[in-house]
Amino acid sequence: MPLRLAILLVALFAAVSLVSLVASYAFTQRSFEQSIRADLRQDLAGFRAAPNARAVALLVEAESREADPNRLILSYISPSGRIYGNGAIARDDEGFHIISLDPARSEFEGAYLSLTDTLHGGLITVARSRAEIRALGTVFLNILLLSLLPTVLIALGGGLVLARRSKRHVEVMSRALDRMTSGDLGARVQIGPRWSDDLREIGGKLNQMAGAQESATLALKQVSSDIAHDLKTPLQRVALYLDDLERHLPEEGETAELVQKSQTEVADMGQVFQALLQLARVEAGSPRERFAPVDLADMCYTMAEVFEPTATALGQSLTTRLEEVRPVEGDKALLGQMISNLIENALRHSPPGSDVILSLKEQEDGIRLTIADTGPGIPEDERDKVRKRLYRLDRSRNTPGNGLGLSLVDAIVTLHGATLTLQDNAPGLRAEVTFPR
């Protein structure tokens, strides 16, 4: 980016200088030409003062003898056809030429501006060399080569060096940011002594931010573990009391059933708690530190097998369309949890007789995991809300589930740099998770 800016600025500078140079050249050239033309008119006016053709001829002869033909050419063709002066107008196939009357040279080199008029029955021609204008062109070319070009080269070189250096510094920052986003909480920008002030400031701010993030994550860890300890200790006691109670009761009967129900509730409480804790950890992004290649097809196959009894019990079927895909960098346990939550969600909301389809394939934009059901779906305006913690659609209040399922899915998807879209399966819900290439 800074490199492109430097090149752009130099190009702009060069273009502006070139335009102004060309413009002043054109302007100067025009005024030179105008002054030459004025000289020519003045010359003619001088000859017009002569009373007759003879006098003109004498005047032309006299003046041309003193004039340098490289600068000034005079020619008079008298009414009788005689040519006076140091040149003559001749005509051939290519047009008019001024030719020399000196036998040593036939034609004049260089360009001339000429003015021809009739005078006392003859034809008078005055021509002045354009050499001065040519010289002007050379002067401007020299200005261009000796002043503008070196300036542009120096500016470009300096710009490149500066841009390269700032690019290196920005890269240092970018690498630190990459490490931070990939979960390395201790990553900091190493600010060098030659850094520019603004980069220094940005780097410092980044480090401040990273520090705050690190302490917030550590605090979250501490708070979570404190809460976990305080809540789970009594829950653990209840679980053990219930165990004890169960052992003192006969295996069958109403009381035994009550105990079993209570045990299930305790286990569920533990699960909800675990899900909340997991969500907090995933949202903090820390599991990214231990990402490894995961075989999604294998995992989908296992999850389909795991949920097959549930589907059968609900009178539904679970179909898989799995293709082999390249491994995805991720957390195996969390990806498994994600697929599990999506399947569970689909099964829970579909009526008996429906078919839940789990598919996996490699697409143009990445690996696509799709779970499609034929349940009631989610109205379009509520699709974003279901990703929020503990949000449940009103009409699903009477179905089990703690409302954490999709929010955990969303958090896991985000952690893996993937995208989750919830679409209408007409009827039903079609959840697509795409892992970009």
Add this chain to the structure above:
Amino acid sequence: MKLLVVEDDATTGTYIARGLREEGHAVDLVSDGKSGLIEATSGNYDVLVLDRMLPEVDGLTLLKTLRAAGNVTPTLLLTAMGDVEDRIEGLQAGADDYLAKPFVFGELSARVAALARRPQAQEAETVLRAQDLEMNLITRRVKRGGCEIDLLPREFALLEHLLRRKGRVQTRTMLLESVWDISFDPGTNVVETHISRLRAKVDKPFDSELIQTVRGAGYRVVA
């Protein structure tokens, strides 16, 4: 077996110790990390049951200290957290197994038994046997009373796991972890379903129960 339980909550600790004693183990109970460390290094224990959060010396620190000192007593870590990260931290610190609270006693007892008699050097076995059942790990064929039994790959893996731990209870979550490689509870009865399919093939035609259900705990293959 001689067991050490380090648990700061008195109620939980007492219940665990009592339950384990009832199963015939000798159990020592301490309630803080410092005494835990002293006991663990001085006593010769078969299994250590260690709470992760302890006063004085934290459970993870205790475990790391033990391992650094060369003590390899099999350790079951109890934790209030129980998320993926916590689990990995625990295993990295040197825990052999890991149990999230709240747990039922049967789960704890099964895991302690599994730790004490972890399969060692049995890897070389090519044929596993229980009563008149025979599983050949090379040809992947299962026979009972001379009759060939056809098993699906997962059923084979499940039976193999149980046979390798003959006589020991395997809980539902232990089976999910080992046979399905799932470290969280998906809340389905896939284990129950597979056990009942396995029974239909392995037990039912022979009219004798090889795979037993242990109430409040799990399953085991009769030794």
